[in-house]
Amino acid sequence: LAWIAGQPGAWPDKGHHYASGEDLKKQVVLINDARVPETYTGVWSVMVDGKKVAEGKLEGELAVSEIAKLPITASMPEVGDKTEGEIVLQAKVGARDFEDRFPFRVYPNESTAKKTAHAAQNVVLYDPLGKTGPYLKKLGIPFSTMTGDWASLQPQQLLVIGEGALTKKDAWLEAWANFAEKGGRVLLLAQPPDWWKDKTAFRVSEYVSRRFWPTAGSAHHPLVAGLDGEDFRDWRGSGLNAPETKHLELDKALRSTPVYGWHWGNRGSVSGGALEKPHWAGWTPLLEGEFDLGYTPLMELDLGKGKMVLCSLDLAQRTERDPVADAMMYRLAAYLDAPVSQPKPSRAVAFTGTEEEAKWLQRMGLEIKPGQERQAGDLWIVGRATGTAYDKLQAHADQGGKVLVLEAAAASLPAGVSLKRKAYGAKPDVPEWDVTEGVSLGDLRTRFDLKLNLLEGDSIELGSSGLLGRVAGQEGGEIVYLQMHPLGLVDDKAPFLRFTNWRSNRLVAQLAANLGASNSHNFGVFERPTDLYDPIPLAGPWKVKDEYLLEAAPDLQNTNTDRGRESATSGWQQPDFDDADWQVAQMPGHVEDLKEEYADKDGAFWFRKTVNIPKQWAGQDLVLSLDRLDDFDVTYWNGTKVGGISEKNPEAWSVERVYRVPGWAVKEGENVIAIRLFDRFGGGGMMAHNPKRLNLTLASPPELPSAYVPGFRMDRENGDSPFRYFRW
16 A cells, blocks of 8 residues: 555645645555565655645655555745645555555745734733633734733723633633624634533534535634635644543443543544534524534634624644634634624514414524514514515615515515425525525424425525525615424324434524524523433432342353342342442442452342432422343332332333433422342443433423524434534
């Protein structure tokens, strides 16, 4: 084999961005897998803008199974703009010919970038951990430092929250909102993924992300204009905002794959913690990637006269600088240092439609009033099949108002516009309208050929094959039509439409925000819903004791049989039983790992755990999730049997245990779970791949406000998290 590999010491590296005057360093890797020594010859050349800037020859001999790594070096020329380059390799190993090409890009150097970037003069940095200040100094971006006195902020300033600065929750949320409302700008840089998970309502990518694209509806935004997917791919070095390793404890035996696989190294990271786009909020994603384009490391929100940008790109904390990462920091400073020139007007929302739709819009975070109470300049949302005549919509738009029509009926349409029912499932496009800023291809894709009433006609501006339509009004007013209604995508018989439903909800929320609607979830995403109704975790310390031990069964044809419960254990399931002398063990886990005497044994084992139940849960039915128990079990709650699987089921080891605890058995304070488990063969114990799946939940929890459409599930093997399907 022969190919172009990464820099010396890091041959898997895919970094492909270089600044003017910088040295490009790569390698040619040659492998001889033949059973005799082989000679090799070849040439490589480095091209920039079609011109050769470096070349070299290859000549030598490879021993049997030898791997040679030969350097490629070149000095990058001065460029005034982003310029394409390519390394070309032609080699011969023995009788075989090889050719490889590696594209790269050259960017203006720092001094050029500084000249073209607006000189930031109003930057105030909150950086208690000191992770961002040195980086801004290297870039030449001036700033003053603050310690958290949010009340001292002035509207003309740009507040930069440094990487990793928010290790705890304090009074910053209301202060930021007030600051931005008066004209301030807030830039929140990358925080550790666990901070987003633990302290906010955002859902976060489980993996380090190495590629993003400008969101289709935001491709011309100043922060990403002129950049593409190659710019936001495989940045040089490694980001340090996420752990370099996960789920790897090499000193411990590992009996199964962790639920999110293993992770070793962040090389090439662009973001260590991309956020799932909120379904129900007015945040505008500027970059997108990961599964279904559903995640973003860059979003902005208009707040009164000001603005806020969330940026979870790995900028300051990198093992190597990357020209695009530096350019993004310059762009952010330039974009946010200047006052917002034309703040987006906030509009009251009037609604005409069904009661079901009204409740849905309120859950989305919109504050609505009846359609008949609308005023000139309001945003008027018109629900499906309302029969509202087009002339009423046009009159509102001609008064400077905005109209969003969901699944228009024929009576809603202007002259010359009709509806045609046909399949919609082809690759969508995002029209370049102001109202579609932040809209993704993923928001418009149905994932299934749906029959929809699509728009046709010459008197309406059409987008995405007639799924979207737009009619201009006077004084800046307009009517926007969307012919896919999220409520029409909720069908228990078609669970595959759930992702389409989620994305179409996000589409409606984005269109409404772009038309001027405020949303209670905009800042609600920072307020994690109360943990009062969160699952109670059961992973961790349990009390464990063996009832009796048996010699390990030799094979599946000769497994051990439970000889029945011994009389000495008659009270072991009772809440008042004294288990002080039982072994404390971390679960989930294998009993064979608990004691040396258990290593080659089967038999009956008991597990007990005391859980504290809050007052709000007392008397309510609970769901006890234990994932898999190997092999057979009888499970008790406060001495009452609530479930179990007997020896009649030979596949019991693979069955998820989900038991309902009756409300009459649930009391405030201490409650005891007891499990008698019989291991008939092989490894035994509490076998959950994911410790989070050992938990207690309310059988009928109250619905809490959320920026995401309800229904996201992790309670089955094929859950909704796309990151369950990776291993590395």
